[in-house]
Amino acid sequence: MKMIVGLGNPGEKYQSTRHNTGFMALEDFAKAHQIELNQHNQNAQFGSGLLEGEKVLLVEPLTYMNESGQAVRPLLDYYKLSLDDLVVVYDDMDLHVGRIRLRNHGSSGGHNGIKSLIAHLGTNQFNRIKIGTDHPQRQSVVSYVLGSFSLEQQGPLAESLTHATQALDDWVAGKDFAQLENKFN
16 A cells, blocks of 8 residues: 655645645546545545555645644554655745655755654655745745745646656556656656
């Protein structure tokens, strides 16, 4: 079994914000594979499907971004999954819109959702797909990440979400995450 976690904030208020890019990517992946996110447990909304002969659990924490680890850790434990079976998808201000970057470990980079995951998992050794949102130029970071993508950013965003789905497809099919880093970075 594999678990894909998209990070974001629950509720309509945050639905199309930059900070919900992880939810957007997970929902695109779910739609591409006709998986409904219609179950609730352990502070998360999730759904599952069978892809490439592999059961895949798609998870959106409902704890708000800063407490994402509170939802993810119990699910990993419940399903007895190793960290190798986990990929976390989230927004990254240090990447331009339209870019993705895969990493199999690293610091939080100041991202509070990743800080929470590192704290609850007890390690920074887990797979991630970062999706670029650009860095704010003339506004606070909080206002920027809780704002929506501009019209000019919509096309590159859609492209990055497509690339994230392709990377997840390859990972679920059994490709090594380090090799995927070379392919998609």
